[in-house]
Amino acid sequence: MDDVIKIRGKRKLKGEVTVSSCKNSVVAILPSVVLASEIVKLYDVPDIKDVQILIKLLEKLNIKVSADDDELTIDPTGIRNVDLLDEDVMKLRASYYFMGALLGRFKHVKMYSPGGCNLGPRPIDLHLKGFEALGAKIRQDGNIIEIDAEELTGDDIYLDFASVGATINIMLAACFARGRTTIENAAKEPEIIDLSSMLNKMGAQIRGAGTSEITINGISRLKGCIHDIIPDRIEAGTYIIAAAACGEDVTVRNVIPQHIEALTSKLEEMGVKLEQGSDYVRVFEAGKLKAVDIITQPFPGFATDLQQPLTALMTRAEGDSHVEETIYVDRFRHCNELNLMGANIEAGSGKSVIHGPCELHGTDISATDLRCGASLVIAGLMAEGETIIHNAYHIYRGYESIVEKLRAIGADIE
Ligand code: EPU
Numbered sequence: 251m252d253d254v255i256k257i258r259g260k261r262k263l264k265g266e267v268t269v270s271s272c273k274n275s276v277v278a279i280l281p282s283v284v285l286a287s288e289i290v291k292l293y294d295v296p297d298i299k300d301v302q303i304l305i306k307l308l309e310k311l312n313i314k315v316s317a318d319d320d321e322l323t324i325d326p327t328g329i330r331n332v333d334l335l336d337e338d339v340m341k342l343r344a345s346y347y348f349m350g351a352l353l354g355r356f357k358h359v360k361m362y363s364p365g366g367c368n369l370g371p372r373p374i375d376l377h378l379k380g381f382e383a384l385g386a387k388i389r390q391d392g393n394i395i396e397i398d399a400e401e402l403t404g405d406d407i408y409l410d411f412a413s414v415g416a417t418i419n420i421m422l423a424a425c426f427a428r429g430r431t432t433i434e435n436a437a438k439e440p441e442i443i444d445l446s447s448m449l450n451k452m453g454a455q456i457r458g459a460g461t462s463e464i465t466i467n468g469i470s471r472l473k474g475c476i477h478d479i480i481p482d483r484i485e486a487g488t489y490i491i492a493a494a495a496c497g498e499d500v501t502v503r504n505v506i507p508q509h510i511e512a513l514t515s516k517l518e519e520m521g522v523k524l525e526q527g528s529d530y531v532r533v534f535e536a537g538k539l540k541a542v543d544i545i546t547q548p549f550p551g552f553a554t555d556l557q558q559p560l561t562a563l564m565t566r567a568e569g570d571s572h573v574e575e576t577i578y579v580d581r582f583r584h585c586n587e588l589n590l591m592g593a594n595i596e597a598g599s600g601k602s603v604i605h606g607p608c609e610l611h612g613t614d615i616s617a618t619d620l621r622c623g624a625s626l627v628i629a630g631l632m633a634e635g636e637t638i639i640h641n642a643y644h645i646y647r648g649y650e651s652i653v654e655k656l657r658a659i660g661a662d663i664e
Contacts, residue, residue, distance in 0.1 A: 288474030350422030370580025
């Protein structure tokens with residue numbers, strides 16, 4: 251079935267929008283419950299497709315999950331390590347966290363390779379190298395990965411690239427490894443700090459999350475815990491950009507402004523007026539915008555996940571904006587769609603140039619991936635006439651109630 255979002259653009263956005271809990275935290279936190287021997291309670295888990303799929307996968311492992319208002323109770327006491335040879339595994343990237351978690355807990359995992367947004371090649375060699383360094387043996391047969399270890403033993407692991415996924419997967423596998431594991435050139439994203447603080451509440455001994463060197467002292471058991479997930483910095487950034495594009499006066503709440511400094515300082519450079527409080531960002535109506543250049547980088551650099559949404563706003567800026575994408579060199583599929591709406595963007599490997607300003611007009615376009623979808627929603631809000639975004643299911647993978655949230659601040663969207 252083709253999921254469609256329709257937007258009639260040029261409405262002024264005004265009011266307040268509250269950001270949900272962080273997708274890229276919760277998609278690591280849910281598989282990590284495999285390591286627990288007691289009940290884990292999570293608050294304000296976002297109702298997004300990726301979460302629904304991960305819950306189905308937890309249930310396959312005989313982990314019981316129940317929801318009551320804003321509380322998700324996860325009971326892993328009856329866990330069984332079954333092979334995750336299920337097509338759900340291939341519907342998202344984060345299913346790869348079951349590798350680290352099941353390897354850590356059972357010393358054995360067999361599952362399909364993960365899927366996720368098509369952003370060009372997304373290898374997992376660094377994850378696998380990390381598991382091998384801990385003593386695991388890996389077999390790959392087509393799309394099936396099987397990982398075994400007689401015992402996991404801590405080691406010093408240097409990551410050639412500060413990969414978010416590899417850092418988290420090694421942390422998960424190392425919790426029960428004998429001795430001490432050090433991850434050097436670890437990723438520093440806030441989601442890694444969130445997961446490590448939850449695992450530490452459960453009794454893990456992880457130090458240094460948020461820096462480039464993380465150490466994990468192995469222990470033998472993790473208890474349960476209660477955890478509040480951090481706000482989603484990419485969702486926050488998306489609404490802030492939407493407000494800069496079409497807002498009269500919009501306050502985005504449940505934000506940790508330090509997590510999105512690279513974005514807010516770029517917006518200010520473009521000429522957007524912002525007010526930042528301890529947990530909100532208020533966006534005032536923007537006049538003419540200046541072209542700016544961005545280079546995507548690991549945190550705290552400019553987030554690749556906000557590159558596509560910001561590109562929509564850049565079409566409004568006066569002059570040429572340059573984007574250099576260093577994380578996923580092929581993350582430019584949104585540009586074709588924006589061009590169908592009247593944008594003037596040249597995109598090649600790792601780079602795009604947005605010639606502005608352009609007046610966008612509504613048309614039929616397609617969300618090719620999650621953040622492409624977010625970019626097209628922003629473009630649809632800016633455009634004259636009706637925009638029809640096909641394959642909107644990509645957007646629901648990561649944005650809770652996006653249609654309702656935008657409608658509440660004045661968007662004409664269904
Ligand atoms: N890489 C390798 N080998 C590996 C792992 C990564 O070469 O073993 C490369 C990748 O190909 C890529 C770069 O390293 O060029 C970054 O990959 P990373 O591992 O950091 O990303 P990820 O864990 O696959 C997570 C988020 C992405 C986000 C990136 C970067 C999740 C589930 N996904 O992906 O989120 O873009 O970090 O911040 O946490 C999104 O939310 O739209 C999204 C794609």
